[in-house]
Amino acid sequence: MSSVFHRTGRTRLTDDELMLFDALFDVWVDPDSLRRQHFREFTNLPNEHGLDDTVLGQTLSRLHASGLVRRRRTRVAATGRVLIWLGLTAKGGALWTRERRPDWARYCTDASWPTRGADRWVLSVQSPTLGTARAFLATATDCGLYDADPRDVVLRRRKRCRLMPWRVFPTVYELRVPLRGSFGVVPYNGVEYDRRRVWWRTIAELARWVVA
Secondary structure, eight states: TTTTOOOOOOOOHHHHHHHHHHHHSSSSOOOGGGSHHHHHHHTTOOOOOOHHHHHHHHHHHHHHHSSSSSEEEEOOOTTEEEEEEEEEOOOHHHHHHHHHHGGGGOOOOEEEEEEEETTTEEEEESSSSHHHHHHHHHHHHHTSSOBBBBGGGGGEEEEEEETTEEEEEEEEEEEEEESSOOTTTOOOHHHHHHHHOOOBHHHHHHHHHHHO
């Protein structure tokens, strides 16, 4: 990981543990996704941790016992099967923050889902900073990442919003905009996207931000 992302070294987390925290920083994760053979694909990073399945299980159990990782159970109604999900606690998130030094004012999330019987889609962009959300939406539209019309945007402002399992933000701004049906007409321009990027959404984007 050091060749891609420089850590501060201000905690006792090992490099392997920190990579697990990277995977957990913003979502609940199926433990199977943390296995070494799945890790690169799941995190979209070129590195993988060095823990085999046995040591990985022992490590996750120790992190849970230390109050750094928590577990959540959900039941599949159709089968009755119980699924286990892992996420960081506030204590674990604080350690991750000391190592990765995220600029929360530049953090944003994006998600889309179908509406009106799946014939229309809506895009949601959320950030603790309104300017960050607007910059992402404008660039994502111009660069072909999303086919949205920013003129139709709806702004929502929410108090004490949880954008990740372990962190509550005092204020979060959400931009919602319908997606048009002509997606793909404008080819995605990743070079221009990176040139204009003043935000980060993922570990990969945070890594490039820090290195820059």
